[in-house]
Amino acid sequence: MPSLYDHQELESFFNKQQFPERKRRSFRRLFFREFLDLDSAFDNPKFVELVRDHFEIPQLKIISRQDSKIDGASKLLVQTEDGLNIETVILRIGTGRTSLCISSQAGCTEKCTFCSTATLGFKRNLTLAEIIGQVILAGEILRKEDRKVRNIVFMGMGEPLRNTDNVLKSLEIMLSSAYMGLSSKRVTVSTIGITDNITKLRHSFPEVNLALSLHASNDQVRDILMPINKTFPMETIKETLLSAQELASGDLMIQYLLIKDLNDSPEQAQELAAFLKGINCIINLIPYNDSMGMGNWKCSSEEKMSAFQDVLQESDFQVTRRHSLGRDIDAACGQLAAKNQKK
Numbered sequence: 001m002p003s004l005y006d007h008q009e010l011e012s013f014f015n016k017q018q019f020p021e022r023k024r025r026s027f028r029r030l031f032f033r034e035f036l037d038l039d040s041a042f043d044n045p046k047f048v049e050l051v052r053d054h055f056e057i058p059q060l061k062i063i064s065r066q067d068s069k070i071d072g073a074s075k076l077l078v079q080t081e082d083g084l085n086i087e088t089v090i091l092r093i094g095t096g097r098t099s100l101c102i103s104s105q106a107g108c109t110e111k112c113t114f115c116s117t118a119t120l121g122f123k124r125n126l127t128l129a130e131i132i133g134q135v136i137l138a139g140e141i142l143r144k145e146d147r148k149v150r151n152i153v154f155m156g157m158g159e160p161l162r163n164t165d166n167v168l169k170s171l172e173i174m175l176s177s178a179y180m181g182l183s184s185k186r187v188t189v190s191t192i193g194i195t196d197n198i199t200k201l202r203h204s205f206p207e208v209n210l211a212l213s214l215h216a217s218n219d220q221v222r223d224i225l226m227p228i229n230k231t232f233p234m235e236t237i238k239e240t241l242l243s244a245q246e247l248a249s250g251d252l253m254i255q256y257l258l259i260k261d262l263n264d265s266p267e268q269a270q271e272l273a274a275f276l277k278g279i280n281c282i283i284n285l286i287p288y289n290d291s292m293g294m295g296n297w298k299c300s301s302e303e304k305m306s307a308f309q310d311v312l313q314e315s316d317f318q319v320t321r322r323h324s325l326g327r328d329i330d331a332a333c334g335q336l337a338a339k340n341q342k343k
């Protein structure tokens, strides 16, 4: 059965049923933007029955919800129909901005040594319906708070560019003005650097932001953190980023985790600046969240982080520091699911 969240299937069903354009518009808005349920979005029980018979409607279930006591983060542990746990995080910033951090895989194909998702192993890629289903689940929660989904980041569990087809299809629905209608400037795909798929993404959605998890200034350190570096070493990534920047208008963010005594020296900051020379990017420094004790590493000290940032800024890079929301609820990737698995 086709998925209800496959917009091409949905439109061809509407055509076959000769569903009037005015009602389609209203359904798309109520279901994909206002996040009303199927019955309320159609207000036509007979038609809803037809839709239910024709389409597969994913049954994602929230099995636990943790709300941060210190900021506006909520972490949802969501279960797929076949019993896999994935994570979706809601980040409320101030009165207006609301971001969602969504998963693209159950577990992860990669084995980064600092990331708790890696300890879960790889279960499977999420379907298109499961990716969009997370937005709909979170959207229903936010509707009751009078908030709207404004930003979406693929920074939950999994490597989005190992599930490229479904991620690209989900971007179509998120960005289509007939469906979710999000601005492409507000959608970010985060990757460890699967280079051919970076090019594919930049070609297909040049305005979508790309976040590249680099985390090291040389191959020696990156090899320790990310086994993928053996396949796509830093020079290969650099070449890809340089040629992709011709195609893209969306931001490129270089993500750099700061880990005590591993990658946080001023010399490494200089090496990073030299590596990134010529690449139009914003560097986002991320304090390593060591609450799961992965790899026995610790987060860099405040002084070290500031010194690292200063070196990059002196080299004329724009540098931001990630303010991690939801530290009290294990909102870094895979931590809630990993804890749940250990119970």
Ligand SMILES: C[S@@+](CC[C@H](N)C(=O)[O-])C[C@H]1O[C@@H](n2cnc3c(N)ncnc32)[C@H](O)[C@@H]1O
Residues within 6 Å of the ligand: 114, 115, 116, 117, 154, 155, 156, 157, 158, 159, 160, 190, 191, 192, 211, 212, 213, 255, 257, 286, 287, 288, 289, 290, 332, 333, 334
């Ligand atoms: C979970 S990943 C998902 C997207 C993609 N697989 C990637 O690695 O870019 C999103 C971001 O979370 C970061 N991350 C993972 N474990 C972390 C930790 N313990 N503390 C802080 N950030 C972490 C990753 O490095 C990455 O930049």
Ligand code: SF4
Residues within 6 Å of the ligand: 108, 109, 110, 111, 112, 115, 116, 117, 118, 156, 157, 158, 159, 192, 213, 333
């Ligand atoms: S950092 Fe990203 S790619 Fe690496 S294991 Fe975690 S989720 Fe997977």
